[in-house]
Amino acid sequence: MKNFNFLFLFLAFVSQVAFAQLGSSKKDDVTLIKDRVLLIVVEEPKAELMDKLKDDDKTFYQTEIDEYNALIKKVLPKYWKFSTKIEFQTRTEVNKLVKSKNEKYAYLEYSKFRVHFSNSMGLKATKNMKNGKFNLVGGYEESSFDIRLCEDNPLGVPVYGVYMPSVEPNEGEMVYALKQMQLQLNRKLEGLKDIGIYSLYKDNARQMSGMKLLIDKELLNIEENEIEKYYTFPYEVVDKARIDKAFVDEESGVFTFVFIPRSGGETSTVVVDTKDSNEMGRTDNSRTTGVSVSVGNMDKYKKEFTKGSIRKDDLKIIAKQGSK
Numbered sequence: 001m002k003n004f005n006f007l008f009l010f011l012a013f014v015s016q017v018a019f020a021q022l023g024s025s026k027k028d029d030v031t032l033i034k035d036r037v038l039l040i041v042v043e044e045p046k047a048e049l050m051d052k053l054k055d056d057d058k059t060f061y062q063t064e065i066d067e068y069n070a071l072i073k074k075v076l077p078k079y080w081k082f083s084t085k086i087e088f089q090t091r092t093e094v095n096k097l098v099k100s101k102n103e104k105y106a107y108l109e110y111s112k113f114r115v116h117f118s119n120s121m122g123l124k125a126t127k128n129m130k131n132g133k134f135n136l137v138g139g140y141e142e143s144s145f146d147i148r149l150c151e152d153n154p155l156g157v158p159v160y161g162v163y164m165p166s167v168e169p170n171e172g173e174m175v176y177a178l179k180q181m182q183l184q185l186n187r188k189l190e191g192l193k194d195i196g197i198y199s200l201y202k203d204n205a206r207q208m209s210g211m212k213l214l215i216d217k218e219l220l221n222i223e224e225n226e227i228e229k230y231y232t233f234p235y236e237v238v239d240k241a242r243i244d245k246a247f248v249d250e251e252s253g254v255f256t257f258v259f260i261p262r263s264g265g266e267t268s269t270v271v272v273d274t275k276d277s278n279e280m281g282r283t284d285n286s287r288t289t290g291v292s293v294s295v296g297n298m299d300k301y302k303k304e305f306t307k308g309s310i311r312k313d314d315l316k317i318i319a320k321q322g323s324k
Helices: 002-017 027-035 055-079 091-099 120-130 171-189 194-210 224-230 240-248 298-306 312-323
Strands: 037-042 086-090 105-110 144-149 160-163 212-216 235-238 254-262 266-273 279-282
Touching: 027 144, 027 171, 037 055, 037 091, 055 086, 055 105, 055 120, 055 171, 086 091, 091 105, 144 171, 160 171, 171 194, 171 240, 194 266, 194 279, 194 312, 212 240, 224 235, 224 312, 235 240, 240 254, 279 312
Parallel strands: 037 086, 037 105, 212 235, 212 254
Antiparallel strands: 105 144, 144 160, 254 266, 266 279
16 A cells, blocks of 8 residues: 555656656657757648538638748747757648658647647637637647657657647747747756756746746736735736737746646646746646536636636745745
8 A cells, every 4th residue: 555655646746747748758869859850840721621611610720720830930930949950841741751750850740730620529629719618528628839750659659748828829828838848858958857857946936036927917816906915026917918028028037927728627837937938936736727617607617727817825835935
């Protein structure tokens, strides 16, 4: 029984360590990615899926693809520094290289298009979420940026991946994810293990007193005049656009909450600086919404389920981390 308890606690800790990332992250594979040509997947509509969609769903599908392709082409060349050899390539061409197990290339993809848009049900679930609708079946989606070697199983574990704050990422969220991925890849090249990477935030937290916390007013779960009861370092309550701009502009001296939706109605919560996406603090790494579906409060459930919220406990926890 003691061995079982130890195994359970160990697995729970490992789950916490990897809550915002996924993948094997083997140093040899990370080295290969750095040395190879990195293909950035440019998405295309799948003919077999288009044939099954109604006209408005076809329009949504094509718009999602067009918006993503435009955004990744805008953001990646500016913020991706890990690889020096980068090419944009269509999904069709990347699939050919994967099928032939070509060892010259690695590739970066956004899982939504391969996983959630693999069938009409998944696509409609994303469409409902974007339009403010919510249903329990397909009402939640976990998505990630994944980086893989072309000779690996395309359905297997990636070399590395970062879970996204939203299945509909904007420019700021995409910058966060790309920088977070590069931080972890570089740390793997330095020889750091997962547990060592997990602990880095403890040192970063000491910088909070000299930085400003940007708090999204729409996600604040307490009254604004109560914040100082729980958080005594500098802060500013702002709108989401201000936070996104801080990531895009690589603003120094500020940090903010990032919520990572996870399966089972859980949300992982971190605070990161907007200059390089370094983690500066963590609250409970895997929390449920705390809202019962049976009570019928679906508006509150939807907000918690898909975004998370900034509670007094979050402020108290990071303030304590910053005071150590």
